[in-house]
Amino acid sequence: MFRKAALFSTVFLAVLSCATPFERRTGTSIAFAKRSGLTTEDGVFDHEAAIQSAINTHNKHRQNMINLQNNDPDSMNEGAEVKPLRLHNATTSHHQKRQKEPTTDEESDLEWAGYISIGTPAQKFLIDFDTGSSDLWVPSSSCTSSVCTSKDKYTAGSSSTSAQKSGTFTINYGDGSSVSGPVYTDTVAVAGITSTAQYFSPVTTLSSSFSGDPIDGILGMAYQSISSLQRPPFVNQAKTQGKITSSVFGMKLASSGSELYIGGTDTSLYKGSPEYHTVTGSGYWQISGAKTLVNNKVVNTGFQTIIDSGTTIMYGPPSAVQQFYKSISGSSVYDSQNGYYQFPCNNIPTVAFSWGGKSWTVSAANFNLGKVSSTSKNCVGALAGQNLGLGSNVWLLGDSFMKNVYTVFSFDQNAVGFATLS
Numbered sequence: 509m510f511r512k513a514a515l516f517s518t519v520f521l522a523v524l525s526c527a528t529p530f531e532r533r534t535g536t537s538i539a540f541a542k543r544s545g546l547t548t549e550d551g552v553f554d555h556e557a558a559i560q561s562a563i564n565t566h567n568k569h570r571q572n573m574i575n576l577q578n579n580d581p582d583s584m585n586e587g588a589e590v591k592p593l594r595l596h597n598a599t600t601s602h603h604q605k606r607q608k609e610p611t612t613d614e615e616s617d618l619e620w621a622g623y624i625s626i627g628t629p630a631q632k633f634l635i636d637f638d639t640g641s642s643d644l645w646v647p648s649s650s651c652t653s654s655v656c657t658s659k660d661k662y663t664a665g666s667s668s669t670s671a672q673k674s675g676t677f678t679i680n681y682g683d684g685s686s687v688s689g690p691v692y693t694d695t696v697a698v699a700g701i702t703s704t705a706q707y708f709s710p711v712t713t714l715s716s717s718f719s720g721d722p723i724d725g726i727l728g729m730a731y732q733s734i735s736s737l738q739r740p741p742f743v744n745q746a747k748t749q750g751k752i753t754s755s756v757f758g759m760k761l762a763s764s765g766s767e768l769y770i771g772g773t774d775t776s777l778y779k780g781s782p783e784y785h786t787v788t789g790s791g792y793w794q795i796s797g798a799k800t801l802v803n804n805k806v807v808n809t810g811f812q813t814i815i816d817s818g819t820t821i822m823y824g825p826p827s828a829v830q831q832f833y834k835s836i837s838g839s840s841v842y843d844s845q846n847g848y849y850q851f852p853c854n855n856i857p858t859v860a861f862s863w864g865g866k867s868w869t870v871s872a873a874n875f876n877l878g879k880v881s882s883t884s885k886n887c888v889g890a891l892a893g894q895n896l897g898l899g900s901n902v903w904l905l906g907d908s909f910m911k912n913v914y915t916v917f918s919f920d921q922n923a924v925g926f927a928t929l930s
Contacts, residue, residue, distance in 0.1 A: 537769040538622040538637075538699040546820060547878035553888040558877070559846055561820045562894060565904070580733040580791060585812065585899025621723050622768060625697045626708065627667030633660050633724040637768050639759070639793055639917060640816030640904075641728035642735035644696065644742060645677060648689055648710035655714045659724045662710040669695045669704070677709035677736055688713045696742060698727070701770055703746045707739035726818075729757065729917065734791045743770060744919060755919035759817060760929065761911045773927075778914035782925030783865045788812065793917055795924050798903065801860040801867055802835045812902040813861070815915060815924050819906030821877070821890045823847075828903070829893030839889075842880065847893030850886040853879060859891075861909065868926055874908050 546558045621636050626646065633646045647656045649663040664670040671693045678688040689711035696706040711725075732740055740748065747755035752771035760767045760777045767774060773782070785795040792814040799809040808828050824832070826847055833839040839851040851857065859875050860867040870890070877888040890908035898904065916925035 537767050537774055538624075550882060551878050552882055553878040553880060555843070555848075558821075558848065558888075558892075559843075562823075562846060562892065565819050565823070565896065565906075579735070579738060585794075585902055622699075624727065626662055627694050628669040629667075630697060631660070631662055631666070633662075634722060635725055635727045636723045636818065637729060637759075638726050638816075638818030639729045640814070640818040641726065642730045642732060642741045643677065643728045643737050644706065644708035644726070645687060645689070645711050646708070646725035647714055648712045650710075650712045651689075651714055653714060655716055655719045659714075659718075661724075664692060664694075664710065667694055671705070673707070677711065679736065686713055687711050687715055687718075691737060698742060699768075699770060701746050701751050703742050703749060703751065706742060706745055707737045709737070729817075730793060731791060731919075746770070747919070756916065756921075758914060758916045759910065760914050761817065761907055773914070773916050777930055778927035779930055780928060782914070782916045782927040783863075784916070784918070784921060784923040784925040785863045785865075787922045787924060792816070792898075793924050794902070795863055797863050799862050800832055801858075801862065802832065803858050804860075805835065807832050807835045810901070812899065813863075814898065814902060814904050815910065815917075816904055816906050817910060817915075819904055821892060821908045822903065822905050823892050823894050823896060824903040825895060825901065826893035829891055832891060833889070836889075840886075842886075842888055849889050849891075849893075850880055851889060853885055853887040856887065861905070866926075868909075868913050870909055870912050874911050 546554050546561065548554050621634050623632055624635050625632050635644075635646070647659045647661045649661040651661060664672065673691040673693060675691045676688060677691055678686055680686045689709045691707065691709055693705040693707050696703050696708065728735070728741055729743060730741070732738065732744065735741065743752070743755050743757055746752050754772050756772055758767075758769040758773035758777075760774070765777075767777065769777075785797075788794050788796050793816070794812055794814045796812050798811050798813045800807045808824075808831060811824070811828065823829075829847060829849070833849040833851070836851050836855070836857045838855055839849055842848045842850040853876070856872040856876050858869065858872075860869040862868065875890045877890050880886045880888060896902075896904060912929075914927040914929055916923075916927070918925065
């Protein structure tokens, strides 16, 4: 499955505290549903699923690097590269009314989805909202593969506002399959907010990775510079068309009560003011000056972080992650090929990230991916050491981090903000 993946402007700010939070009435929300995690029902780490999730993350960001190289090569991070496609190498076999629309957790923390509509009259789709990519795609009625059988499909001829454009849309996967299709524009609505003539792809080829996946497609919420379509993503276009006053959105990811709020932030979901950090010009929601704290002691410093709701766990450069786990008593390598580490289950560390302001703690439940086996006393950590091609000093923080905070993504300020959950 294609799991959970920009930017071109830098502002001279390190930490910007928002004195006046965006009020709820300025935007609208959509409920999230999440999907299956990397821990089985009996509390054991799902090694196979973790490897497949890492491969999907690797391949998604490989495509992003290709797009960035084509669209804005000067903004690529130092050491960033287009990695080879990675093959699977596992070692083990309602849409509610306008002002309130929570998202659902599909399959326990791997994906955050909600309903959108495309076309006139509206055709409804269950979509993964992904801050680590920038394109919208859904299955086409022309998709005849078995993967599309159980999914809602877009019928261009049924929409009076549909228009086909030149070009094609393609994402390649490590198993040799792909998501591909023509390029269209149509009216897209998310939680009552509409964007007219929004570019997207009704894909006619859908990777077997999506077989059994409850989502129909993906709506990317990063910057245009990593877009395959090279067109403004939904939030940006909605702002340009005057459908929202602020090109800002907030996310709460949780097992229940999750929400995507578009056009501002939902102040009922967090306390105080968000702590904002300026995005750097890398093509992602990326902020600099990060450090890790393990049991309240600083371990890693001065690195870049990409905040990505489309990534399940957290990844860092292998040498940095090795240094991180050396600070945890009793830890050791669990899977050297894929960068996973284990530690005593009775000694789960207190882990936090800081960007020069508050320290944001990752809860024990979110850092612990489960026991190595049903009889083991060791557990696997939610930070893995892998080179994803994003840059020599870049970490990727996915849901294992985001579930601990309310996260604000502001195109207006070119900043990412964190706030304490209510």
